Amino acid sequence: MSASPLRPTALMTLEEALAQILSRATPIADIETVATESAVGRVLAHDLVAALDVPGFDNSQMDGYAVRCADVAAAAGQPLPVAQRIAAGQFGASLAPGTVARIFTGAPIPAGADAVVMQEDATAAEPARAEDAASGPYGWVRFADLPRPGQWVRRRGEDVAAGKVIVPAGTRLSPAHLGLAASVGVAQLAVVRRLRVALVTTGNELIQPGQCPPEELPPGAIYNSNRYFLEPLLRRLGCEVSVLPPVPDTRPATQAALLGAAASHDVIITTGGVSVGEADHVKPVVQALGALDSWQVAIKPGKPFAHGWIDRRNVAAEGRCHVLGLPGNPVSSFVTFILLARPFLLRLGGAAVAPTLPQTLPLTAQFEWPRPDKRREFLRVRLNAGGELELYPNQNSSVLTSVAWADGLVDNPPGRAIARGDTVRYLPLSALLE
Known part of the structure; x- marks a missing residue:
C-alpha cells in the first residue's frame, strides 16, 4: 500500500473510496469451530454442502x-x-x-x-x-x-438436494441459515474467528460520561459520545472490541497506545484528526510505524477518512494492524463508519461484500432542500405515516440527534436541489446496521 497521502484538493467519489478500502481488506485466515446454535452473525469459513435430501421422502x-x-x-x-x-x-x-x-x-x-x-x-x-x-x-x-x-x-429433495452447496462460504449466518444447517444434520460450523478491534480516542477535551457531572464539566470539555455508538456498531458486526482509555495529546502517549493496540488487534479505529493538515499525533505516529493515507471523500457529512497500517515488527510480532481514521464530528463519524468502515470490516472478517451500497428505494420527499452541496449528501430522514420522507431540520454534522431521530438517509447527488413531492433515493438505516 502506498504511504503517500492524497493532495488536500483531491476528492474521490464514494464508489472510488469504497473500492479502494475493500481492495485493502485481505480476509483473515483464522478459523474456529462453533456449535450451530451459537453461530448466528458469524461468517461461514467453508461452503456448507448438504449430505442428504430435504425432505428425505415425498x-x-x-x-x-x-x-x-x-x-x-x-x-x-x-x-x-x-x-x-x-x-x-x-x-x-x-x-x-x-x-x-x-x-x-x-x-x-x-x-x-x-x-x-x-x-x-x-x-x-x-x-x-x-x-x-x-x-x-x-x-x-x-x-x-x-x-x-x-x-x-x-417432493423428496424439494428444499435441499444432497451434494449441493446450501450456504456459501463468506455468508454472515442468520437464524434461517442455522435452521438450514440443522435440517441437514450439521451440529457444528467452521467460521472465521471474530475480528479484534481497538477503539482509540484522543484529545484533552474529551471527558468520559460519569467522570464528572455536567455542572462540573471544565470549560472547553465535551463528553466522548463517539465511543458510545461505535462500540455497539462494532459488536453488531460480531467484532471483539477493546475500548482503550483516552489518550493524552502527546506523541509519546499516542505512540505507546497505538503500539500496544497493534500488538493484539486486527484493526485500530480512531476518531478525529484525519483531516489533511490538522495538528494531531495519530497521523505522524502511524506514518512512522507503517503507513497512512488521508482521503478526502466527496460526501457530506464525512469528507475526511484515513486508512493505514502499523507494522507489528515494531512490537516483535508478525503482520500488520489496520488503522481506520474516522472524522471527529459524531454524524460524520457515524456516516463514514456505516458507508466505508463497516464493509471493510465485514470483508476483513471473511464476509462476501459487494463494492456497492445497498439498494435505495424511490420515495417521495415531504421537505425542501433548496441549497444543495457540491458534494454528495446523506440527509437524515424518516418515514411518516403516509410513507413519505420527513427531514430532520438541523443537518449539521455535529447534531447527533438527527441520527437518533432518523430511520434512513436520503442519498442526494451533488448539486441537486429537492422540492416537496420530488422522488428521492432512500437508504434505510436497517440495511446499513444489520
Whole structure:
C-alpha cells in the first residue's frame, strides 16, 4: 500500500473510496469451530454442502387424504373407503386401488398415491352399500373436486438436494441459515474467528460520561459520545472490541497506545484528526510505524477518512494492524463508519461484500432542500405515516440527534436541489446496521 497521502484538493467519489478500502481488506485466515446454535452473525469459513435430501421422502403438505387422482375421477363424486391412517413419522402401506389414506402434515406419501386432498375439501360419507362398510376401517369420504397430480405433495429433495452447496462460504449466518444447517444434520460450523478491534480516542477535551457531572464539566470539555455508538456498531458486526482509555495529546502517549493496540488487534479505529493538515499525533505516529493515507471523500457529512497500517515488527510480532481514521464530528463519524468502515470490516472478517451500497428505494420527499452541496449528501430522514420522507431540520454534522431521530438517509447527488413531492433515493438505516 502506498504511504503517500492524497493532495488536500483531491476528492474521490464514494464508489472510488469504497473500492479502494475493500481492495485493502485481505480476509483473515483464522478459523474456529462453533456449535450451530451459537453461530448466528458469524461468517461461514467453508461452503456448507448438504449430505442428504430435504425432505428425505415425498410427504404431505396438509392434513387430508392421500389419493390416486384416477380413483377419485372414476368414483365420480361417490364415497371412497379410508383404508389406513398415516401420521408424521409413520410409513403407510401401499395404497390399494379404489381406496384413500387419512394423512397428516409431514407424513410420508404412501406408494401408489399421487396427490393429497386437504381435509377442508373432503366430506365424511357413508358407503353406497352397507355391506361395504368394513372396507373402510377409518370411514368413507367424498371429494367434490378432482385433485391434480402432485397437489399438496412435498417432493423428496424439494428444499435441499444432497451434494449441493446450501450456504456459501463468506455468508454472515442468520437464524434461517442455522435452521438450514440443522435440517441437514450439521451440529457444528467452521467460521472465521471474530475480528479484534481497538477503539482509540484522543484529545484533552474529551471527558468520559460519569467522570464528572455536567455542572462540573471544565470549560472547553465535551463528553466522548463517539465511543458510545461505535462500540455497539462494532459488536453488531460480531467484532471483539477493546475500548482503550483516552489518550493524552502527546506523541509519546499516542505512540505507546497505538503500539500496544497493534500488538493484539486486527484493526485500530480512531476518531478525529484525519483531516489533511490538522495538528494531531495519530497521523505522524502511524506514518512512522507503517503507513497512512488521508482521503478526502466527496460526501457530506464525512469528507475526511484515513486508512493505514502499523507494522507489528515494531512490537516483535508478525503482520500488520489496520488503522481506520474516522472524522471527529459524531454524524460524520457515524456516516463514514456505516458507508466505508463497516464493509471493510465485514470483508476483513471473511464476509462476501459487494463494492456497492445497498439498494435505495424511490420515495417521495415531504421537505425542501433548496441549497444543495457540491458534494454528495446523506440527509437524515424518516418515514411518516403516509410513507413519505420527513427531514430532520438541523443537518449539521455535529447534531447527533438527527441520527437518533432518523430511520434512513436520503442519498442526494451533488448539486441537486429537492422540492416537496420530488422522488428521492432512500437508504434505510436497517440495511446499513444489520
